[in-house]
Amino acid sequence: MTALLETRGLVKAFGGLRAVDGVDLVVEQGRIHAVIGPNGAGKTTLFNVITGYLRPTAGRVLFRGQDITGWPPHRVARIGLARTFQITNIFPRLTVLESVQVALAAARGREKDPLSRSDRTFRDEALALLEDVGLVGLADQEARTLSHGDQRALEVALALAIGPKLLILDEPTAGMSPWETERTVDLIYEVARRRGLTVVLCEHDMQVVFKISDWITVMHQGRVIAQGLPDQIRRNETVIQVYLGEQV
Numbered sequence: 001m002t003a004l005l006e007t008r009g010l011v012k013a014f015g016g017l018r019a020v021d022g023v024d025l026v027v028e029q030g031r032i033h034a035v036i037g038p039n040g041a042g043k044t045t046l047f048n049v050i051t052g053y054l055r056p057t058a059g060r061v062l063f064r065g066q067d068i069t070g071w072p073p074h075r076v077a078r079i080g081l082a083r084t085f086q087i088t089n090i091f092p093r094l095t096v097l098e099s100v101q102v103a104l105a106a107a108r109g110r111e112k113d114p115l116s117r118s119d120r121t122f123r124d125e126a127l128a129l130l131e132d133v134g135l136v137g138l139a140d141q142e143a144r145t146l147s148h149g150d151q152r153a154l155e156v157a158l159a160l161a162i163g164p165k166l167l168i169l170d171e172p173t174a175g176m177s178p179w180e181t182e183r184t185v186d187l188i189y190e191v192a193r194r195r196g197l198t199v200v201l202c203e204h205d206m207q208v209v210f211k212i213s214d215w216i217t218v219m220h221q222g223r224v225i226a227q228g229l230p231d232q233i234r235r236n237e238t239v240i241q242v243y244l245g246e247q248v
């Protein structure tokens with residue numbers, strides 16, 4: 001079986017710093033795959049290169065066997081690779097429902113249509129997505145008035161609007177209360193399973209990582225230092241030394 005996503009010898013250098021330094025990543029279809037590691041390990045940079053926000057210095061990115069190295073973000077999105085950002089990224093002035101309608105319109109190549117308040121285009125589809133992420137009750141609120149946790153859930157809805165095969169989440173529970181974290185983790189798990197989505201996420205909360213991941217890749221100083229099942233990673237001496245030790 002071909003992996004859904006693969007990187008081969010991926011390198012991203014910023015001047016003399018190799019933030020991503022020869023990463024071979026294999027993401028199997030249907031998995032929730034965590035990428036973990038200390039601050040500055042290169043996780044976000046890896047995600048940025050995969051999704052076209054940065055061009056790699058060397059190496060290849062393959063999605064469903066197709067070479068997508070260096071493709072711009074919109075083209076990467078169109079073939080089914082969606083992402084959220086470490087910093088919440090929503091349309092602050094629109095309502096929750098309008099935000100998702102705009103995302104759906106953009107995904108269908110309709111981004112030039114002005115979205116008037118009365119526009120009902122994609123309304124039912126947007127409501128269905130909001131139902132999936134538990135925000136349907138807040139559909140008519142302005143996105144900027146949502147709690148932090150609800151904004152992150154909205155971001156997931158916006159990413160789902162492109163109908164992705166793979167969803168990349170950069171620190172989905174960053175800055176959340178324990179209660180919001182638990183809700184978000186359940187949400188990711190449910191949405192992934194229900195839609196048959198593959199998820200790659202980076203996360204510092206190890207309870208979250210060990211709860212939902214099927215597979216874990218550990219990065220340190222731009223390199224992959226370990227990968228395996230959660231139980232293997234939990235007991236890996238090198239991983240404990242460079243990362244997990246400081247978590248417990």
Ligand SMILES: Nc1ncnc2c1ncn2[C@@H]1O[C@H](COP(=O)(O)OP(=O)(O)OP(=O)(O)O)[C@@H](O)[C@H]1O
Nearest residue numbers: 014017019037038039040041042043044045046086
């Ligand atoms: N645009 C940039 N220009 C120069 N250096 C950068 C740039 N982006 C990231 N870096 C550096 O690359 C390294 C990897 O950063 P990156 O943000 O990918 O780490 P990370 O694993 O996501 O960390 P965190 O867990 O803190 O989010 C760091 O040393 C960072 O300072």
Ligand SMILES: [Mg+2]
Nearest residue numbers: 043044045086
């Ligand atoms: Mg990061």
